[in-house]
Amino acid sequence: MNEADKQRYLEHYKEKKAEGEMFWPDAIAKDAVVSLMLFVLLLGLVVFVGIPNEPPANPSDAAYIPRPEWYFLWTFQLLKYFPGQLEAVAITGLGVLIALGLFGLPFFDRNPKRHPRNRPVATALMTLIVLGMAFLTIQAVVTTPPQAEATDLGVTPAAQIAAGEELYQKHCAECHGADGEGAQLKSGEFTAPLNSEDFLKTHYDDTTSEIIRFGQPGEGMQAFGLAYGGPLTDQEIRVIVAFMRAWAAPEEEAQDAKSLAALAELAKIETPSFARHVKPIFDKKCASCHAKRLKGNYSVADHDKTLNSGDHPPNIIAGDAANSQLVKMLRGIKTPAGGLMPPSKPLAKEQIELIERWINQGAQNN
């Protein structure tokens, strides 16, 4: 900068300063208002919008495609142009070059003008850099394959269990039964039930996921994990396991205070009604195997069928709970028609006693 330029600049600076406003409190007040507005906006976004979590990190998940945040995508893309070992050189080399460039800027850019229009070289260079970053970002986005994990499998536990049930019915029910009760294989052998307390209590979710991922090749179950040539992503396997876990839910249900209170209520009902008290229990605990699908040809769809259907009728003897086959089964006593119902876990004592009272009072359609 020569003397004349410097003089002109200092005068200009003085003028501007004379007409300007005070930093305190004028500028600070403006800043404070804007920061407050941004803060409220962020808070609002956090509370009302939020961002969905990505699935938990999992080192064995080969289907996950890692990508940096969007504002780093351009560097990510840039590094793709340096093959193999050169990438490490590029990471350090480019960084050092940029830092040196910034340090050197005051030495090689001696142009005293400030307006972008008066600085064609610098402006052109910066425009090129910004365009280059935009180009690289777009390039990175279009070359990213769709995230296999991004399929919508629901956010709430209920939605995930529903998604899991659909996948289970499609891939597993054939060999393990629609309710995990076990099924006959082509070889004629039966699979052991997966919905039994035995199985559910002795397998962590991670263990079950692993079994599904690798399969049990020696026993006739293929691998289902993508990494082992199967059709299912880790997230899909996780929701299937969530669905399987729900088979054990009645137990957890019975432990919360609300359902304990509801059970205590059942114990107080002296003349149970079929529609109001008995049917809801059947609907909840038996319908999965005895409404649409009929295990042992027994249906709890309505009053008549509850009394009269089944391969080994009668299952209910009105007025005589103690000799009713259904009650024996609820209590886990072996009968010609089978053992414990539901097979994986008995009903609560209060529920069984309520059904007994209803049968002893004539098993009416009341």
Ligand code: HEC
């Ligand atoms: C072609 C038949 C077949 C299909 C399909 C199948 N499995 Fe299996 N699965 C088996 C066999 C056979 C076993 C060996 C254990 C047995 O016989 O009970 C087994 C074992 C298992 C076990 C371990 C059981 C234990 O007691 O250790 C789990 C868990 C399991 N399967 C879950 C699934 C899930 C979930 C699916 C669906 C993604 C599925 N299986 C699909 C046949 C199959």
Ligand code: HEC
């Ligand atoms: C997970 C599936 C499942 C659930 C849930 C279930 N059952 Fe069963 N039920 C079966 C199977 C399987 C049979 C066939 C008998 C056998 O092989 O043990 C059966 C048979 C029966 C029979 C004998 C039918 C006949 O005449 O042969 C009765 C009665 C019965 N169940 C009642 C119930 C009741 C009541 C509930 C609910 C409290 C219930 N079951 C829940 C699977 C289930």
